[in-house]
Amino acid sequence: MSGKILIVDDVATNRIVYKVKLGAACYAPILAADGKTCLALARQEKPDLILLDLVLPDMPGTEVLRRLRADPATASIPVVVFSAEGDAASRLAALAAGADEFLTKSCDDQTLLARLRNLLREHEAIAELESGGAPIRALGFAEPVSGFEMPGTIALVTHRPETALRWRRDLEPQMPDKMILISREVALSETALSPVPDVFVIEYDLADPLGGLRLMSELRSRSQTRHAAICIVKQNDGSGGKALAFDLGANDVVYATEDPREIGLRISRLLQRKRTTDKLRASVRDGLRLAVIDPLTGLFNRRYAVSQLADIAAQAKDARQAFAVMVVDLDRFKEVNDHFGHSAGDAVLTEVARRLAANIRHGDLLARIGGEEFLIALPNTNLAMAGPIAQRLCRSVQEEVFAVPGFAPLGLTASIGLAICDPGVSWANEPVAAVIDRADQALLIAKSGGRNQVTISKNAA
Structure with a gap:
């Protein structure tokens, strides 16, 4: 640290x-x-x-x-x-x-150092998220900061309902956020807890002297509540345990006898920090998604497809199963861009991606790997299964015209190169790049043979 x-x-x-x-x-x-x-x-x-x-x-x-x-x-x-x-x-x-x-x-020094450790942990976690999101912001993917924040949800968890009612009465004038009164059982229920609160305000003595701290540990261990802010409420300063609460992960510890205005400010600060970390976490998550997604079609990109194909090949080898790889290329697509413009070409590519996705199975891999070129990988698929799928993909492009805004409907076709890897044949010597290359070579044959057709390469020689 x-x-x-x-x-x-x-x-x-x-x-x-x-x-x-x-x-x-x-x-x-x-x-x-x-x-x-x-x-x-x-x-x-x-x-x-x-x-x-x-x-x-x-x-x-x-x-x-x-x-x-x-x-x-x-x-x-x-x-x-x-x-x-x-x-x-x-x-x-x-x-x-x-x-x-x-x-x-x-x-006392114990409480001071526990609070410093607690804040330093939070600061380091935020710094890690910020460093992870920095390359994303540099590429312009970060969203602008919102000028308006929706009210947060604050859960009051107490042993006796009257205690929670008193807390809500005291806190409502201090903050505009929604406050809900829940039991320990509801706090731990994945179905009953919807939406997940932004902040849990938990009674330290929840049914027993350490009940609140145990509930906090449970919330920290569960994926849906792991990132919620937690404020522990102690009845008085004489019973100790504040340092322990900080070291176990409480974001703040307050006393029930404190001025409600101060408690409101502390909870508002927790809510603000929670929103900041949520945005940073979402920015990193979206950045990771953008790193593997083609922004035009929403399909996976070449880098991700090659790595996933390597996993498919490894699993097929272990299971002694066949898999198939297709390279799909639109015929004479350059003419679309030249005659109708790149916006029309983008619309066509987006529609082709939709049609291809609609005609393969759940679990198959579909990626855009070039301008008008797509890669499809079919796990646990032999030639008898892959051939009809490839023919269906060809028909899905040809049979229905493409609507181009401002122009008459446009007809297009696609050529497909299909490579099959059979179990027990050349597993050890054929890398993924070679499989893709065989599909590419089959595609060239389909193109030179008249287009709008499927050509098959079964195995490397």
């Missing part, structure tokens, strides 16, 4: 004390005595976390927070406000300005 922590305090003794504590915990402390130095070091050093005092000689800590959050270079750095005073006004001002946590300097 990264551990560069910027300590901002105007009292030299405090800076030294926390430098020693954090150094002993194997973090790398950086020191600043005022707000201006903090802002400069935050941009220059890119710390993993900032420990910020509210009282500074040149500007209030809340102003430092606002500037950190307003600067894209420092906006995502977690900030823990560490103050000698813990009055409600100071806490609310710090959280409203963008603090991730507010701790008093009387906080």
